[in-house]
Amino acid sequence: MLTALLFDLDGTLTDTDTLHLQAFRDLLHEYDGRALSQEAFEETISGQANAHLFAQLFPELSLADRQAMAERKEALFRDRSPTLKPLPGLLRLLEHARRVEMGLCVVTNAPRLNAEHMLRALGLEQAFAHVLVADELQRPKPDPLPYLTGLERLGAAAGQALAFEDSVPGVTAASAAGIYTVALSTTQSPERLLAAGAQLVIDDFNDPRLWALIEAHRQP
Structure with a gap:
């Protein structure tokens, strides 16, 4: 689940x-x-x-x-980024997570000023229970600590979570934390992302394979 x-x-x-x-x-x-x-x-x-x-x-x-x-x-x-557009399907996924009461967390190597700016530019300031930034932790990605901290904050086990990443350091960190890692091919080739540890590579959040994965892990 x-x-x-x-x-x-x-x-x-x-x-x-x-x-x-x-x-x-x-x-x-x-x-x-x-x-x-x-x-x-x-x-x-x-x-x-x-x-x-x-x-x-x-x-x-x-x-x-x-x-x-x-x-x-x-x-x-x-x-350069007064407004930003969410990737296709993101709002659908966030609404689904809210409806079924999943915990939501941002885990980023960006500084907090950037994280706050970007969430505001996306209109998602209130969407996430926690926003973890590398500057405030002992070790950034590719170390698994940021994702392990995210799991701790959400009170979730790695086997109960999905991580979404687009970079090699990020995929490395999430997969090392034991989380099933879905990579977005926005910045890297699928081959590089899979080699870093991604278990699924998608173009955006509308990918039917992602929704099949979520459906397969619904509570009985």
Whole structure:
């Protein structure tokens, strides 16, 4: 029986990778004229937590300066996303979960300001019982801790939950937490997502295979 659904945010509730790519390109151009390809973004940036990512991008900077760069990038992203569209089928899934009283949680490597901004831009500020962000935990994805914490907050066992992810770090984290992981192919190829541990890859939340999975786990 399913009692909990745990969702990543970027690329899962809404397709934001193009906006993040543009924000990173603006930041790197401002800093040292560096270019960033779509391929490099998908391979090395998408889904990573900022602390690790900005240490890689700016090894010469102090910790405080890296944090300032991260805050600048996220401000650029928020400026580009005053409104956002949910992925097809998401509202249907959330309404179903509400109707059958499933617990709902966001588990994201994004900073809290971004998470709050995105949920507001989607009109989903009140949809989730908990919003867990990597900055407030000891370890971000790909470590399973964020998803284990989400299960704990919802009072659910891994076998009672589904996780929805779109990135390799996210899929790795959710599957390592023992949760059946459904990947959205918004940012990565199905092959990469399956290799990272996804058990089902879908284009959006209207996929009949997802609804068959949910139906198969209804309470007798």
